[in-house]
Amino acid sequence: MNATPPSPIATGLAGRCPRCGEGHLFSGFLTLADTCESCGLDYSFADSGDGPAVLIMFPVGTIVVLLWLLTDALFGFPFIVHILLWFPTTIILSIALLRPFKGVMINLQYKAGARPGGGPGEMEG
Template sequence: MEDKAHFPPVNPVSAGLAGNCPRCGQGKLFSGFLGLKKNCAACGLNYSFADSGDGPAVFVIMIVGFIIVALVLIVELSYQPPIWLHLVLWLPLTAALALGTLRPLKGVMIALQFRHSAEEGRLADTDNGENQD
């Protein structure tokens, strides 16, 4: 691992929300909508450690789902609009909120992964390679 003493600590939430490098906060993290660059253009950090998995999608489902269900219930109980109006209102809003929050949440998860040196879990080798029958 490279020496981090040359880089002041970066707030992982603000760096992640902005889609910036979790080490220097200057370079960009993403090459496309959700694709990661190979490394940071500013500090050279290799992004091969970054694996957010399904974490961002789970948070998007929970956050967007809570907002949409609350709004649907409020509108339904207050105005009782026809079902077609619910579809016209909530399907585009759900898609927009989900797409709008997925990238920032992925950036935050990668920045937190870097900050806490999170790695893939491994099982400890308890018998040192020997099979005890």
């Protein structure tokens, strides 16, 4: 194990354990592993929810709309060509960015000391 904790951004983008930076964070494409196979960290604290998807919508939407407008101004493509270009681009960019964003969010949760929440009405005091 390293003396200094690994960067949550670097380990998140790589899909690695937030504590040791070695073990895998995911057991599937977006399925979180139960524990780190390297240091044994229990990932039950992690709940990224819809955060990564929301954070991806803004840059992907901006990129696709700007490219759509730019290519329309420069080349004047028909509408169907734009659909054929930008629909797959939107899907590909979204899928490509989802796993790294989820990894970063989970690693930042670990660094912030996130723990599983209680049920409704449960308050610590």
